[in-house]
Amino acid sequence: MRDYEIYINIGVHEFEKKAEQRVLLNVDLYIPLAMNTSTNDQLDEVVDYDFMRETIKARAANKGHIHLQEAFCDDMVTAMLHYPKVLAARISTVKPDVYPECHPVGVEVVRIKTS
Template structure:
């Protein structure tokens, strides 16, 4: 395994030692927002996740799901946070999801982004992204 040190660029170390799992444009309807009109009902939010798992802990020998980190773990983590109640900020949603994913013993790093596609009529979306590395 390649250790991530202060002299090693994190992206290089992750690329050499990890497998990247991802979830793209997972759409949820969530109670999110600080404005009164946002608290009237759910909004459409897209969530994207990159999760880095050590190759040594995610290379199957018997082609069985228990040998890897299951994609369902990502979806369950997001669903649990979405179902936990109103969130005011996308930053909170990203941080909560990233921190929970990083608790998995095989996960070394995560990138989580959220975007609200229906906020402004003159752009595709507004959003937030966070990156976390396990120390």
């Protein structure tokens, strides 16, 4: 999933605490080929993209104010790893509107399921 846009309360600076900020997320999930190959053209044979969108939307809505993108990314990666077929996940977030003099500021987290 690329450039999934949400608005959340995030940031440690006072100017960031005054309103929601636009955040873009990129999600890569790693699933064994045998568990994500369609033989009957059925959704239950693969990872449903709605799972990613709905999980991110729900968790972001229930977090209140988040200080760090790193904490937000950690939480999102943990949530993605709860999906049974997912063996590893990489999530990046960027805040594109924080500083006018540079491109987006962001973070990326990669985690492999341990059990």
